Amino acid sequence: MSGTGIGITRRSMLTRIAGGVAVAAVGKRFAFAGNGKPRVVRVEAAKLWNGDSRDPDVVRTMVDRGVMALAGASTPEAAWRRFVTPEMRVGLKINLLGRPLVYTAPEVTDAVAAGVIGAGVKPENVVVWDRWRDHFAPTRYKFGRGKHGESIEAGGRYHQTIMLRGTEGNALIDTMAVDRTDVTVSLPVLKDHGVSGVTLALKNIAFGCYEHYRSAHDNHCDPFIAEAYEHYAATTRIPLIVMDATEACFDDGPRPADRSRLWRENAVYVATDPVALDVVCRKVIMAKRAEKGLRDTTRQSRHIETAIGKGLGVGDPARIDVVNVRV
Numbered sequence: 001m002s003g004t005g006i007g008i009t010r011r012s013m014l015t016r017i018a019g020g021v022a023v024a025a026v027g028k029r030f031a032f033a034g035n036g037k038p039r040v041v042r043v044e045a046a047k048l049w050n051g052d053s054r055d056p057d058v059v060r061t062m063v064d065r066g067v068m069a070l071a072g073a074s075t076p077e078a079a080w081r082r083f084v085t086p087e088m089r090v091g092l093k094i095n096l097l098g099r100p101l102v103y104t105a106p107e108v109t110d111a112v113a114a115g116v117i118g119a120g121v122k123p124e125n126v127v128v129w130d131r132w133r134d135h136f137a138p139t140r141y142k143f144g145r146g147k148h149g150e151s152i153e154a155g156g157r158y159h160q161t162i163m164l165r166g167t168e169g170n171a172l173i174d175t176m177a178v179d180r181t182d183v184t185v186s187l188p189v190l191k192d193h194g195v196s197g198v199t200l201a202l203k204n205i206a207f208g209c210y211e212h213y214r215s216a217h218d219n220h221c222d223p224f225i226a227e228a229y230e231h232y233a234a235t236t237r238i239p240l241i242v243m244d245a246t247e248a249c250f251d252d253g254p255r256p257a258d259r260s261r262l263w264r265e266n267a268v269y270v271a272t273d274p275v276a277l278d279v280v281c282r283k284v285i286m287a288k289r290a291e292k293g294l295r296d297t298t299r300q301s302r303h304i305e306t307a308i309g310k311g312l313g314v315g316d317p318a319r320i321d322v323v324n325v326r327v
Contacts, residue, residue, distance in 0.1 A: 008271050037321040038273035038314045040280045041069045045327040048266045054107045054246055059268075063111035063242060065092050066270035069323050070240075077118055078274025083239040084183065086120030091181030092128045092150070095189050095204050097254045100138035102262055104187045108244045109141075112185060113150045129176050131155040131208055164231040169213040171228060173235065177209050183237040184209075186274075189247035190265060190281055191256075192289070196221040197301030198282050199254050201241050201274035202312075225303035229274065230310050238259050241277055243269040250288040263288060275313025276320045278304050283317075 015201040043066040045058050073079035084090055091110055094104035109128055117123050128146060130136070133154035136143065146152050158172035159179065177184060188204035195217055196203060203221070206228035208210075216224040232238070245265040252261040265284070270275040282304065286296050308315035 037319050038276040040322045041066045041270040041323045043325045044267045056107045059107040062112040062268050065325050070270045080115040080119035084119050089125040090116050090181045091184045093184050094187045096130045096135035102249045104244050106140050113148045117148050126150035128152045129155050168215040171210040171212045174209050183239050187239045188243050190245035191287050192253040197297045200278040200281050205229050205232050220300045222303040223306045226306035241271050265301050275307050275314040275315050280314050
């Protein structure tokens, strides 16, 4: 596996400008925890729903409280500035694969956009995106400007020199990630996957930001997911992950056929370490599957163990600091 370097670009200049602020948060082993453990924050809200609609004010509070707990900051503005700086162009990588039933909720995306813009990033420098244009149609996302002035767009154009090289060919990276934005805030969804076992933080980048090659799904997507994430992390920055677990999928993912496969977890998870987050959230899905009398599919998701072996994050639960917050 190899990729063509970007050289001295606006991205590398911004990396230097950010110094010990956002850059520190995206190191592979960086952790906002005094004990040196990577921190995964789970924020739960009992009054999240008004019927079938999420309360946007509650969601905004959940996301801000999660980012504050992760950063150890006393205000939302101070917390968000640990991850992004005003000079940056920020991509919010949503996940629409499970549409129309389960995808990154616009309320979660709006809350993240508001936090990023509140940290000083210009609204016109914030892009909400996913790779497939046709995935937007059966969702509540509309192309154009969002409520905070951010741009909502489809990717689907690929860089011809920055690529993941695999045995079956090259997986080109989306130009949105390397030309249009300087950092990516990842917004995956808590859900299972019939091939890879789970589809969480690692997979939202690996399959959501690359035009993958034919054999990428072989062997339960292992090692493609780990290799693609490793390549991405060496190419651009992922300072923060906000996982939407307001409504989650425990079976028939990634695109469930009916709502009987969903449950309201009423939570968001916030982290910087994708492996730690995936380890924690895989257990949540397996516990729900056990509750429903379904088999454990942990062995299908061994791409997480491959990512651990590559040093992409911490996978030992004893070394992960899980913080629970109630709103």
